[in-house]
Amino acid sequence: MKKITLVLDGVADRPNAALAGKTPLEYAKTPNLDALYKKSLGGTVLTIPEGLEVGSAVANLSLLGFDPHTYRGRSIIEAAGLHLPMNENDLYIRCNLVAFEGGSFETSRIKSYSAYDIATEIAEPVVRELAEAVFDDEFELVYCGSFRCTLIVKNGKKLYPVDFMPAHDIIGQDIAPFIRMEGNQAKFFELMKKSYDFLQKKDIPANGMWMWGASIMPEIKGDTRGRVALSETLLMDGITTIAGLPNVGTKREGRTFENFLEEKLEKAINAVKEYEDIYVHIQETDDLSHELQPVEKMQAVEAIDRVFLGEFLGNIGNDYTISVASDHFTFSDTGAHGGEPVPFLFYDSHNEREQGGRFTEQDSRNKKHLITAAELKAMQKQAEERR
Incomplete structure (x- = not known):
């Protein structure tokens, strides 16, 4: 069974006047993500434990299944x-x-x-x-x-x-x-x-x-057998280097986002053939929030759905779980991060569900199903044990 995690960095947001009072996730046309959400378990996941730094380092450590309390600051990871x-x-x-x-x-x-x-x-x-x-x-x-x-x-x-x-x-x-x-x-x-x-x-x-x-130097430990990450940020390069986790990079600089996604897609499909546990991280939505570009962020969400997600789901076989989540909130009206629970979905190809709504902040809150990042990771293991 393949265990896949797709993290859309900073995609969670709040309503923005530039998008008719909607968030980028609410405004975007995402037919592939919507179809997946309707067959999944949805809700919100706490990726930033209380008292820890609100940002991608802590959140991705949590979602990767490493202990975020080992974090000792960002710079040494980079x-x-x-x-x-x-x-x-x-x-x-x-x-x-x-x-x-x-x-x-x-x-x-x-x-x-x-x-x-x-x-x-x-x-x-x-x-x-x-x-x-x-x-x-x-x-x-x-x-x-x-x-x-x-x-x-x-x-x-x-x-x-x-x-x-x-x-x-x-x-x-x-x-x-x-x-x-x-x-x-x-x-x-x-x-x-x-x-x-x-x-x-x-x-x-x-x-x-x-x-x-x-x-200062952290200790990032965990079982990395059969695992791989696909990311494009210096931060993720550092986390995976310290943890001893293989990382397949894709460079964003100097190319269109769609061209980047096409290469990311090819590498992700190849990773599924070689590894059992695949962690796909896409940074663009966070960067656009920091640059206060909500419309462009919404367009990036649409591109991820159109160029990456649909094709990816069609090329990974029929025995897998996939978790999709934002790592944290990034507000496209201020550029700041937020540490509140973020939207998630968990899909099991052998245990499809029926739920209404879309993969948005409010629909996920409405599920009133709040879990921790460790619990989300445990769902993958439990699904594997049921096979």
Whole structure:
């Protein structure tokens, strides 16, 4: 029996005026997803345990069946995805190249958390100059592509935890309330200010840097036999690297979403032939939320249904279970994440059900069936045991 999980990153949302007061899932035409939902068990799943960071790292650890409480911050996971040297005594911090608006660092707002997806060929030489001009021997600033950098603080484990607000959660807000100039925090905000002063002189989309995701080495353990992930993000590369889980990547940058989905589809079908437990992760819906593009997010949902889902379901045989879920909410009106329970469906090819509604936030809430991510994973195992 094949056990398949399809995660649409950040697809869960709230009603948006640009979509006539509907969410992207509600507005989108999704005949394949609708047909699957009607034969499935539906409801909501809690992917972010209380007290843990609201974001893709914790949520995907949960949905993969790993213990999300082992999470120790995002940056070191991304560093693992880049195969950077891992040192348990160092502190790792994610740094975004951002576009600020305002007259000074302290009075700025983040206009784009990605400096409008700055091109690697533009950003990389400037980051090399920035590393030389602003960061001393205590730090190593590593460029990771597009707007992403990793700051390694040598022997900085003792500083953990360091509290930063993710850039994508404060788009359009004054950064002043999030600046911490006390204790361990001060040195990092001083570096952000120096980076801001340096980047003002460069004629590129990024005029500042924002740090977040401070982290130390986690332990991600679990049985990975017969399992594979298919993803395209640095974060997922890192989770799978640390866990020892095979990962088949598909690059999104520089191509249409439909072209990307066609390659993803081919790889997913091949993975089903080789592996028993297949975890398919699609990032686009989350990215479009962070860029405040609800219409484009809705169109991405339609493309996933049209290009990927229908063809995939038709090529995986007749002995399988499939879970479909959002990993967390991502609000396309603010760009922020939400940690409330997300929509899910669970389909068993040997135990079809009948239920009304569609795979939407409200229809899933209306089922009044709330489970944990561990319980969703257990459903797959129970279905296998019944065979």
